[in-house]
Each structure stands twice: as structure tokens, then as C-alpha cells.
């Protein structure tokens with residue numbers, strides 16, 4: 001089945017009718033990947049997400065597929081080893097959206113961590129990757145650092161280490177998993193909120209409210225996987241004897257124009273106030289700084305960027321790039337995510353482990369929390385291993401183990417087994433469009449699905465035009481999002497499918513009316529619904545940080 005808004009009535013009807021082996025609550029990376037793994041193992045699966053697919057923490061990360069160099073300091077060697085192994089696997093399975101990125105780790109006289117220690121750490125990092133990373137680390141002399149990172153403070157610079165990790169589009173990574181799950185037969189519904197769980201019997205019942213119609217339905221499953229990320233305690237809180245699982249922390253990123261911090265490599269900065277690592281990251285045609293790490297209470301949906309968050313990140317930039325004079329006024333977009341960290345005995349939020357916890361509760365509900373985007377495939381696999389026993393006990397198929405397909409390419413990565421194949425695809429797209437930048441963007445956003453976007457252009461040539469002159473995004477992507485990628489609201493397209501919210505200097509305000517028109521035509525919106533969508537996107541932007 002396609003992951004299309006037009007299929008929604010049929011999906012909802014199925015959700016109310018069928019008894020599934022597995023019902024998954026939460027369409028973040030863990031839930032979407034578990035749905036994919038479930039259908040690959042031959043289970044029937046339903047995935048219900050309260051908002052857009054991937055709209056929770058999984059589209060608000062630093063977007064790195066990384067071993068997590070800083071976990072070395074905490075001696076979490078197992079986590080780093082697992083992460084670098086998954087990094088290698090993902091770089092093959094999703095070649096289009098998991099791309100190598102050079103990092104520069106500058107070291108100054110008086111830094112908490114000296115050059116020798118960083119170098120040792122780098123060696124260990126490469127060793128844990130069995131020396132098979134994209135490139136091995138190398139030492140950079142102070143003069144070289146200034147060449148690679150223009151504008152970096154030179155005073156007291158002792159040198160740097162250059163190494164590679166990978167960047168991704170986190171929201172699209174989730175989407176690709178959801179697409180694979182739907183193609184494999186999973187019933188995937190967004191804007192479907194779980195309001196109650198009835199466990200403890202053979203067939204569990206998940207009470208779901210369709211947020212678009214207001215109607216409720218009971219979804220039945222042999223087991224339930226709660227993959228609600230930072231909402232875990234809220235979802236489980238409905239059941240008796242619930243003990244708090246999480247110690248959530250908030251992480252903020254700020255986006256500034258590239259000209260203000262023109263970096264091509266990522267830079268690892270140690271914050272002058274607390275020595276925490278803060279990244280400076282090239283982000284499409286912009287630059288991103290992140291992240292903060294502060295305890296968070298309340299509904300994760302309300303997490304927002306404060307002036308204090310922005311100032312904290314600017315302080316790190318001022319230390320490393322004093323001549324940039326970056327100020328609050330340069331920040332044109334931000335995002336805030338909540339880490340679903342598992343409770344730990346520490347006062348320092350940054351010291352809480354990123355390891356996941358997977359447990360089967362006495363009523364037969366499997367819960368997953370914590371973890372990293374990078375290790376999602378292994379987490380999903382472990383969730384399925386835990387669910388398998390409950391499914392079998394509840395009269396479902398006997399226990400099934402991990403299958404090879406779980407390591408196979410995601411939909412956009414199919415046919416792109418080598419870098420040459422990706423380049424070939426880019427060349428083909430380029431020859432069909434007169435705009436190499438657009439061709440490259442389509443190639444990296446959709447991979448082998450990109451020709452499908454061009455089919456829309458064949459039907460309607462006006463969709464080949466750029467949405468904005470300075471961004472390589474085209475109108476066809478809006479129609480494609482509504483038709484093939486389950487975009488049901490204006491924000492789904494603006495924030496996650498195109499990322500205009502973070503890439504356009506006006507956050508997409510200037511094109512919102514046309515986007516709403518194109519979406520409305522696809523999804524049969526009334527005039528009132530179209531206006532409501534525009535107003536709701538405006539509200540969303542008004543909540544984000546403004547220098548006022």
C-alpha cells in the first residue's frame with residue numbers, strides 16, 4: 001500500500017476491523033522502524049502516530065549518524081561500537097540521505113581536553129569502526145585549521161583533528177521506514193492519537209482518536225509496542241502502577257544564514273561555560289548551531305526555544321568565531337527537541353546515558369525508550385524480539401527472528417548500492433532538468449524515488465519551477481508529498497517534507513498560500529480548511545524564537 005493521504009479512509013477502516021500481531025504507538029524513528037521490521041518478519045502491524053510521521057524528537061535532532069565521540073569520554077564503548085557499525089550499514093542502506101561530513105575538532109591552549117587526549121580518542125573511534133570509516137582521522141596544524149574553517153579564532157590554537165561522521169535528514173529517515181512498512185502491508189495512520197490502552201488480556205485494545213474527524217476507534221493487537229519517545233510516561237501513565245521511565249532533556253538548534261558563518265565542515269566546539277560539546281554544522285544553504293541540553297518537564301509538543309537557549313549557543317560561537325559578531329538578530333529559525341532519556345542517578349543532564357531500554361510490562365505491552373537515531377535499526381530489531389514472545393503467547397505466529405531484509409536498503413536507497421549508482425542517478429535527473437542544483441537536491445532527498453517526482457513534472461510542467469529563487473526546491477515536491485508521502489497538513493510540507501521552515505529566510509511565509517492551494521487540490525480541502533491550515537502554520541511560526 002502507498003503511504004498516501006488518499007488511502008487514509010481505507011487504513012482507518014482496516015485499523016478498526018483487523019486484529020494485528022503488533023500495534024505500535026508512535027511514528028518516530030523507533031516506531032516506524034519497528035513497523036518495517038515487523039512486516040519484514042511476516043507479522044501484521046499497525047502504526048498510529050498522533051501527529052505527522054516523524055514530527056516528534058526524530059525530526060528535531062542534530063541529524064548526525066554518528067558514533068558519538070563524546071560517549072568515548074564516558075567510556076560507553078559498547079554504544080560507540082554499535083553506533084559506528086550501524087553508521088556503516090546506514091551509509092549503504094540509505095546512501096542518498098546518509099552522507100559523509102567532515103568534522104574539525106579544534107584544540108586551544110587551556111582546553112579541558114588536550115590535543116593528545118583528543119587524538120587518542122580519535123584513534124579509538126577509528127579502531128571501533130574497524131578502521132573502515134569513510135576516511136581516517138588526521139591531525140591539522142593551526143594554519144590548516146584556518147584554511148578549512150575560515151574565521152576560526154587563531155589565538156592560542158594548538159591544532160585540530162579532522163575526522164568523518166555522517167549527516168542525514170532525520171525526518172526523511174523516519175518517512176522512508178514508514179514507506180517501507182506501508183509497502184510491506186502495515187496500516188500506517190498519522191493524526192491518530194492513542195488515548196487509552198487496555199492490556200493484560202490476550203487481545204490488547206488501543207483506543208485511538210482520529211484527530212481529523214474527531215471519531216474514535218478501537219485498534220486490536222496481540223501485543224502493543226509503546227514507542228512514544230518523550231511522551232512515553234504520558235502514554236503509560238494511563239495504566240496502573242506506572243513508574244516514571246524518563247528523564248527528558250531539551251535540545252535546541254539555531255539556524256543562521258551561511259554567509260554569517262561560512263563553514264563547509266562541521267566544527268566541534270567546547271562551550272566556554274560548561275565545556276559541553278556544541279556543533280557548528282553546515283545545513284543545506286545555511287549554518288546550524290546546536291545543541292543545548294537542559295532538563296525538561298511538560299508536554300514535549302510544547303518544547304520551544306527561549307532567549308536563554310539562543311544566547312547559550314551564541315556564546316559558544318563568540319568564543320570560536322569572535323569576528324563573526326553573530327547576534328540574536330541573525331537567527332532566522334530554530335528547532336527544539338526533547339530527548340527521551342531513560343531515568344538515571346545523576347544531576348547532570350548531559351551525563352544521562354543515551355542507551356535505550358526495552359521491557360515487556362506484565363500486561364503484555366512492550367515499551368522502548370531512549371536510544372539514538374543512529375542505532376534505530378538495532379533498537380527496532382530488539383523490540384521485535386521482545387514482542388515475538390507476547391505475540392506467540394497470544395495465539396499469533398510462532399517466534400520469528402531477525403531477517404536479512406532488515407539490513408536491506410530503505411526505499412530511496414534501492415538500486416543505489418554504490419556511490420557510482422548515486423552519481424548516475426544524479427546525472428540522469430540533471431539531463432532531464434535544466435537545473436543541476438535541483439537535480440542534486442531531488443537525488444539526495446528521494447534517492448531512487450526521485451524519478452517519481454519528475455513524473456509529476458511530465459504531467460504538469462509548471463511544477464518544475466523553483467519555489468524560491470535561492471533554494472533548489474520545486475513545486476512538484478509539494479504535490480508529491482501529499483500524494484505519496486502522507487503529508488496531511490501545511491506544516492507537514494513546510495517543516496518536514498521540504499524544510500522550508502528552516503531553509504527559507506522568511507520560513508516559507510511567502511510561498512505558504514501556493515503550497516496550501518496545491519495541497520488542497522490534492523487532498524480536496526474546502527476553502528475554510530485551506531485558511532485554517534494557513535492560520536495554523538502562522539501560529540506555529542509565531543511560537544518560534546524571535547529577537548523582539
Ligand code: FAD
Nearest residue numbers: 026028029030050056057058062064194229251337373374
Ligand atoms: P519520537 O521521534 O519522539 O517518536 C515518538 C512519537 O510518538 C512522536 O512522533 C509522537 O508524536 C508519538 N506519540 C506520542 N504520544 C502518542 C500518542 N498518545 N498516540 C500516538 N502517537 C503518540 N540521535 C542521533 O543518533 N544523532 C543525533 O545527531 C541526535 N541528535 C539529537 C539532538 C537532539 C536535540 C535530540 C533531542 C535528540 C537527538 N538524538 C540524536 C536522539 C534521537 O533524535 C532520538 O533518540 C530519537 O529520535 C527518538 O526517537 P523515538 O521514536 O523514540 O521518539
